Amino acid sequence: MHRIYLDNNATTPVLPEVFETMRPYFGERFGNASSIHHHGQQTRAAVEDARESVAVLLGCRASEIVFTSGGTEADNLAIAGLVAAGDHVITSSIEHHAVLLACKHLEEIGCEVTVLPVDGRGLVDPGDVRRALRSNTKLISVMMANNETGVLQPVEEIGGIANEAGVYFHTDAVQAAGKVAIDVKRIGCQALSISGHKMHAPQGVGALYIRKGTRLQPLFYGGRHERSRRAGTENVPGIVGLGKAARLAKEALDRGNDEKMAAMRNRLQQGILAQVEEAGVNGDGAARVPNTTNIHFDHIDGEAMVIALDLKGMAVSTGAACSSGAIEPSHVLVAMGLRTDQARASIRFSLGKQTVAEDIDVAVALVPEVVARLRELSPMYRRPALSS
Amino acid sequence: MLNTETIAVAMSGGVDSSTVAAMLRADGHNVIGLTMQLWNQRRLAGREGMPESVQGRCCSLDDVYDARRVAQHLGIPYYVVNHEERFERDVIRPFVEEYVSGRTPIPCSLCNNHLKFDQLLIVAQQIGAERVATGHYARVAFDDARGRWLLKRPADSSKDQTYFLFGLTQEQLSRTIFPLGDMTKPEVRELARQHGLALAEKPDSQEICFVPGGDYKRFIDAYLAEQGEALPDTAGDLVTTNGDVIGEHGGIHNFTVGQRKGLGVATGSPLYVIQISGANKQVIVGGEEHLYSRTLRARRVNLIAMDDLREPMRVAVKIRHRHEPAAAMIERVGDDEILATFDEPQRAITPGQAAVFYDGDIVVGGGWIS
Numbered sequence: 138m139h140r141i142y143l144d145n146n147a148t149t150p151v152l153p154e155v156f157e158t159m160r161p162y163f164g165e166r167f168g169n170a171s172s173i174h175h176h177g178q179q180t181r182a183a184v185e186d187a188r189e190s191v192a193v194l195l196g197c198r199a200s201e202i203v204f205t206s207g208g209t210e211a212d213n214l215a216i217a218g219l220v221a222a223g224d225h226v227i228t229s230s231i232e233h234h235a236v237l238l239a240c241k242h243l244e245e246i247g248c249e250v251t252v253l254p255v256d257g258r259g260l261v262d263p264g265d266v267r268r269a270l271r272s273n274t275k276l277i278s279v280m281m282a283n284n285e286t287g288v289l290q291p292v293e294e295i296g297g298i299a300n301e302a303g304v305y306f307h308t309d310a311v312q313a314a315g316k317v318a319i320d321v322k323r324i325g326c327q328a329l330s331i332s333g334h335k336m337h338a339p340q341g342v343g344a345l346y347i348r349k350g351t352r353l354q355p356l357f358y359g360g361r362h363e364r365s366r367r368a369g370t371e372n373v374p375g376i377v378g379l380g381k382a383a384r385l386a387k388e389a390l391d392r393g394n395d396e397k398m399a400a401m402r403n404r405l406q407q408g409i410l411a412q413v414e415e416a417g418v419n420g421d422g423a424a425r426v427p428n429t430t431n432i433h434f435d436h437i438d439g440e441a442m443v444i445a446l447d448l449k450g451m452a453v454s455t456g457a458a459c460s461s462g463a464i465e466p467s468h469v470l471v472a473m474g475l476r477t478d479q480a481r482a483s484i485r486f487s488l489g490k491q492t493v494a495e496d497i498d499v500a501v502a503l504v505p506e507v508v509a510r511l512r513e514l515s516p517m518y519r520r521p522a523l524s525s
Numbered sequence: 526m527l528n529t530e531t532i533a534v535a536m537s538g539g540v541d542s543s544t545v546a547a548m549l550r551a552d553g554h555n556v557i558g559l560t561m562q563l564w565n566q567r568r569l570a571g572r573e574g575m576p577e578s579v580q581g582r583c584c585s586l587d588d589v590y591d592a593r594r595v596a597q598h599l600g601i602p603y604y605v606v607n608h609e610e611r612f613e614r615d616v617i618r619p620f621v622e623e624y625v626s627g628r629t630p631i632p633c634s635l636c637n638n639h640l641k642f643d644q645l646l647i648v649a650q651q652i653g654a655e656r657v658a659t660g661h662y663a664r665v666a667f668d669d670a671r672g673r674w675l676l677k678r679p680a681d682s683s684k685d686q687t688y689f690l691f692g693l694t695q696e697q698l699s700r701t702i703f704p705l706g707d708m709t710k711p712e713v714r715e716l717a718r719q720h721g722l723a724l725a726e727k728p729d730s731q732e733i734c735f736v737p738g739g740d741y742k743r744f745i746d747a748y749l750a751e752q753g754e755a756l757p758d759t760a761g762d763l764v765t766t767n768g769d770v771i772g773e774h775g776g777i778h779n780f781t782v783g784q785r786k787g788l789g790v791a792t793g794s795p796l797y798v799i800q801i802s803g804a805n806k807q808v809i810v811g812g813e814e815h816l817y818s819r820t821l822r823a824r825r826v827n828l829i830a831m832d833d834l835r836e837p838m839r840v841a842v843k844i845r846h847r848h849e850p851a852a853a854m855i856e857r858v859g860d861d862e863i864l865a866t867f868d869e870p871q872r873a874i875t876p877g878q879a880a881v882f883y884d885g886d887i888v889v890g891g892g893w894i895s
Binding site: 438440441444445447448449510511514515516 | 557602604606607647648650651652653
C-alpha cells in the first residue's frame, strides 16, 4: 500500500543525508568523546561540530547548548534545574505534558505553580503572565509552538516581561525548531528545548539551550559531560544527526522553505474544508507553524477517523501521540474552549520535509470521503436537510 | 481463497479471541484487531479497601499488551478503541444501581448489548469492516424458512455463552461471526498452539472483568465513594417469610437470592435469602423450601427466533449462567412481558438476572427477571 505520512508532529523520518552523516558513528568512528586518544578526538570533534550547528540554528553560542536524550529531558532539565522548593512558576494550560507534569511534580516538592489559560485561538495573553508574577516567581515556561494546533505563542513579549521582572524564561521550542526561525536573543529566554526527531534527526536526542551564566542544577550525576550539566556518555550518532538536521533546517529556512510548506498546508486545509460542512480549523486566526493544521470534523469520533485513514494508508493523529487510547479529550483543545465532542472530533495533520504535492492531492480526496462515511454511520450525526 | 472480506476481530488478549483472529487470517480475510478499552482498572485501586494493584484482568495493560502482541505476530493492523465513558454509563452505573435496589445484575449482557455488539459494530463499519468476529462460544446462522438470523448453542456446551447474548438484534446478528461455535475449548487451545500463539496456555477469565477478585461489594463502595455519592442507606430488617422481624442487616446490596452465609442470625434450621424488597429495605429469609418457585416474569424482552410470541410455547428456560435450562411454558402477558411457568419449581429465581428461552439449541429469546 502506498502510505502517506501526515503525522510529522509525532515524529519525522530521518532524512537520508542525516542518516548518511550518522552512519560512520555506528561503525569505524566509535570512540567515547571523553577519551584522550585518537578515537575520542574523532568523536569529540563531531559532537562539537554538531553543537555549533545547533547553536547557529538557535542564534546562540555553542557552549550554551546541552545535548539531552530528547525534548522531554530538555524540558525537565530546564524546569527542575532552575527552580527550588518555595519558588513560584508560571506556565500555560496548553503545554506539552513534559512541561505540565514536570510542573505538577514541582508542586509536590513545595513549589507554587500558576497555569495560565488561553483564548479561543489558543494564545496565552502576555498580560496574564504579567499579572501572575509574584515576589517569589522564579520561572516562566511557555511553549513557542503548540504541538497539536501549531499555534505560535507571543514568546518575545513574554520574554520581555520575564527580563523586566528578573525571572527566568524557558520555552519549549520542540515543535518550532526547523519550522520557523528561532533567535534566543530576540525571545529573551534563558532556556529553550528542542528535540531531534521532530526535525528529521533520530529519536533519542535533543538539546537544551541554557544562557551563559544561568545556574542549572543537573538532573543526574555521573560525570562532567556537557560541562557538568548532563552526565552520561554522549549519544554521538544521535548528536551528529541532530547537528546535520539543524544545519539543513537553517539552510532551508534561509531559502524560504517555510513559505512553501505553509502553501502546501493551506492547500490541504482549504481543500478539505471546501468539501466538508460543519468543520473548522482549531487555532484559526492565530499565527501557526507552517506544517500543522488541526481540524474539527463535528459529529465524528476522531479515534475512528484515525483508524479509518490508517487502513487506507494515511497517517494522522487526534493530537499528541501520548494521548492515543486515552479517554480524556485533548487538554489543549479543551483549554481553547472547544466542546468535549468537538475536541474528540479533531484531527491533526502535520507535514514534513518529505511531504510532496501528490500527498496533499490524495489527502484532499480521501479525508472528505472518510468523514462522509463516518458521519453516515454515526449515531451522533443527523444529516442536514437538503436545501431546495 | 474465495469470499475474502474485511473482518474486525474483538480482541480481549485472551486465547479465544486471539485464536479467532489467527483462524480468520489463515483463511485469507483482511483482519483488523480491535480492543475495547472499557474501564481503567487502576481507577479505584486502593480506594475503600480495593486492591492496590490488579493484574491480568480485561482492559488491564497486560491484556492490551497480549492482544497487541498477537496482532503483531499475525501481521494484522491493531487498534485500541476507547469506550470508557459509554461503559460507565451503560454497564457500571446500572450494575451499581441494580445491586443497590436489591437485584443481582449481569453486566456481561449489558456490555454485549451496549458495547461489543453496538459501539464496536459501529466502529467496525466506520473503518470498513462489515462484520465483527468475537471469541464467544455460540453459533449464528441465517434460517431461510423463518427468514431470520438465529442464535444457537455451541458445540462445547460447557462453554456455552448464549445466555449472555440473548439481547442481540437481527441487525447485530447479521453482522456477527462466532468462529468458535463448532469447537471445544481444548481444540481452540490446540489451534492456538498450531498458530504459534504464545498465550495458548493463558488461563480463562472467570469473574466480572471490572471487579478484581470478585468482591463486588467493595467495588460498589469504592465506586460510589469515588463519585462522591454516599452509599444509599439500604440497611433494614431481616424478616421471616411469616413476617417476623428476626434481626437487622447492613444493606440490601450485600444479599443475593438463595444466599445462605452471612445473614448474621443463628437459628435452628438453615436460613436462606428468599426475597429482597428494595422498597422497604427488607431481606426476607426462610427455609430452603421457600426458595422454589414455579413462575417468573421477564421484562424488556428480546426475541430472536421469531418476531413475536403470539401463542404459548414450550421451551427450556435458563435463569442464571450456571443453570440447566428447565422445561417451561412461556406466554406473552403484557406489552413487553413474558410469563414463564416451569414444569418443576425452580430454585432461587433472582430478579436482575436474565431468563433465556431455548428451543433445543436455538435461542428463542430472553428477558430480564423482574
